[in-house]
Amino acid sequence: MRRSPRIVTEAMQAYSFSRRAWMLGAAQLGVGALLAGRMAWLSIAENARYNSLSESNRVNATLIPPRRGWLIDRNGVPVANNRTDFRVDIIPDRLREKDRVLSLLAQLLQLPPDEMERIHLDLDRAAGFQPVQVAEKLDWERFAAVSVRLPELPGVQPTRGFARHYPGGAAVAHLTGYVGAPTAEQFKETRDPLLVTPGFRLGKDGLEKALEKRLRGQPGAKRVEVTARGKLVAELATRPDVPGRNTRLTIDAGLQEYAARRLGTNSGSAVVIDCRTGEMLCMVSMPAYDPNSFSDGISHLEWEMLSANDHVPLMNKVTQGLYPPGSTVKPMNALALLEAGVAPTDRINCTGALRVGTGVFHCHKRGGHGGLDMKGAVAQSCDIYFYEMIRRMGYDRIAPVARAVGLGQKFELPFGTQRYGTVPDSAWKLAKYKDRWTVADGLNASIGQGYVLANPLQLAVMASRLASGRALQPSLLAAQVHRDADALPYQSEHLQLVREAMWGVVNGGGTGGAARLLVPGVAIAGKTGTAQVRRITMAERRGGVLKNGQLPFKMRDHALFVGFAPADNPRYAMAVVLEHNGHTVRNLDTPMIGRDIMTYMFDRDRALASLADVEPTWGGDIATRMAADEATYRAEHNPPPTAVATKTDDVVPSDAPAVEAATDLANRTQAALANEAAGVTPAEEGTTERTP
């Protein structure tokens, strides 16, 4: 160690001490200033951040699902509204004497044992103040039974929420769609806490899905002050929800329900369009599911029943069902022929068959119609007349008119999935199949078979355009009606002639006599159609064509009807399409259904009386038949009732993609089957590639 000359005496040491003490004091002062500065940084510069952190510690907001906006019909009648939902929850933190309270609740609410098990599980996992659901959709009696005994039930909270309600039930299912709990994927996409709030539902299909943004509204919040351990300290002011916006539809709710009932046991669809504006007054696809029961998730059994049904209740046939339009295209053919220069008086002699090349094309009337002019050919629905005329003119002159009246067209409607079919011509065939258009192609197309496919909405639009002479655009939302449609670029005399021909179908001894209106002074003009879904072999033809009643459901003909009324001054246009109807039951066939639906527009009481006469013959109204079907199905697939009682969301694929997949599959099979059976090359909608 080196001897230091600096500290040798006490005096020097004292000097060194006071210097170092001063340094120490300065250092301490520095630390003090640092601390004060740090504190100022936290409490001034970062004050806002820490304030909000402190608030989010303190206040726990439970979202209140917003009330969904109503869907109302053109007259203000609710199509989808909100029903008060009585529910009972438990606030775990306030629950005392758990076992006594739960057994009393089980008794008051008549809860099954497996529900009690779930409640026990939820309570074990629950955090303090977060409510645990005991039961929802309670009737008033059971809700009141709990409410009056609240003093004995600490921690039990009876609340009123809202549940979506569709007064029309299954009749509006494919119009409105339905609501359901959000999926985990939907939550992951947005991270919106509302999506995981108990009781919240969002649109899964139809208008509910398409108008989700408008209908949803802003959630309210119930704010409570909680401690770090989740203990509830005080209830703070509750922020009310902002309900979603009501949306007016062009639909007439009464007509919608009437048409749904009138379709009876058919697998079919009906559309009515206002001929002045293009507003859709009804849009029915039956059978359907009950959207009310879809809202809280349906049972596995219910789902299987709907999926297995050959009447495809999960598909909206109006926009997703594609059918060969059959003879309903003949008035449009007539218009095209007139525009192409065919004189209405030109006659064709129908002998019942026409040989083209090696093939023979038959008329639906075995012996033939004899000589027919254009009106007669439409009225009698003569195939030979159109075969021959279109063979002369070429189908390429028909196709543009078909498109102009709406076939193959896509319309701006708030629906996710629409299928828009095909209007074939030579260019289309060349592009799609790299093949030449043949005479046979043209003949098949001329009677609405072969490559031609359309959905019921397009057929209704066709009827409305022929009736009005204007290019009406269908609309569903009252705020988006396309008024001032352009006139069709065709001579009004030609259009008038076509209308007269359609009048003749119903009122002039034509094929649609059964559709004659019951309302005095109002005449309906229309066109019937039958679309074969199977090939009739020569052997069968020789032995006598099989009656539809002898065939399995999927082999029967589709039955179609398009029309408008009053015939002389069209106000309403319609289309009715019945899958595999086969014209087997008169009451359930297109002309009479079309007649009654149109009667409803002019004389509601008469239409209802007519329905009351026939409805019992097919097993009652929609709800009755659905309940009966379900009971039958349940009996056949006999699951024990306890398994049915459990309604869980996770096992049921009730979300939109599943429904879409199911409808898509149903559609494909149907389109393929239809074409295969009709003995022509399978043609699908424009966008889908053909499977070899």
Add this chain to the structure above:
Amino acid sequence: MSASLLPEPIARLPWRVILLVLAIACFGQVVLYSAAGGSVRPWALSQGIRFFVLLGAALTLSYVPTRIWKTGALPAYAIIVVSLLAVELLGKVSGGSQRWLDLGFIRLQPSEFMKPAIVLACARFYDLLPPGETRRFGAIWPAAVLIGLPAALVMAQPDLGTGLMICAGGATVMFLAGIPLRLFIGGGLAAAVSIPLAVNFLLHDYQRNRILIFLDPESDPLGTGYHISQSKIAIGSGGVWGKGFMQGTQSHLDYLPEGHTDFVFATMAEEWGLVGGCLLILAFMLVIRWGIEVAQASEGRFARLTAAGLASTIFFYVGINLMMVMGLAPVVGIPLPLVSFGSSAQMTVLLCLGILMSIDRENRRRARW
């Protein structure tokens, strides 16, 4: 002093520091009253009673002559080291860590007494050392042993905070005694190198965690980082003027852990804001400045080193605690003296103040002559 109005012995008390300490302690009781949800139980009342008893004891201690402290310094140190060993052995026997000795009527925590004792022992050592020896190796290693032995025992308990305070108190005395500055600079550098190594190899998991989380509290907001995060929220949300007396939500709703002990400053800051915090810091700085002034005025090496060392001990308490609650230091379990609920720190600080007042009394008697 206005001798005419007050009796001589009372007038001669060091009123400046007594009033400061009284103010701090009373404010502390107000905070504890609020922390208990507006009740003097369970903290404010017992803390207040204990404070006045201990303040009386400190004033009594102020009449003890400095030479008694001087003679007793090393024996007291020896007794405490033995107690620390005893605690350690008892802990081994009973299994698990133990920090106190149960004497039947009272539980003593010897490590707490070591904080002032190390100052006294080091001061006594340098007092005995001839001035010419100050810059030799012989002036360093005995002090290093004096500090290292109890520090090692305390850290083994394990009580990192107290161990650090013992080291800091001893090192301050060494610094004031005139040990070459380069040793401190070198020591500082060595610490900078060894701390990461120590963190990795010597510390317990929970201690290592506290340090890692101190560096990044948000990495574990619900675990060990919770203390720091919630404390910063309490201080930051208080703003300039605070949320108001009894209005703190972080403390009253139990989001702030240890809101009446180690994190009492956060409880206070939430309700009294930056203003309350700065006043409290100012009061503590004034107390410490008084201690340094006492040291400057003292005669004799022992008295000077002791006074400055004890003032620094109080400073370390306050400084480490405040850095901890503001997220500038890891959570090491050092309470805020006179404010935090708990007897140990209160007793230690008042013991320091008693010794300081005793030195002060001697200084003033000398000045009057």
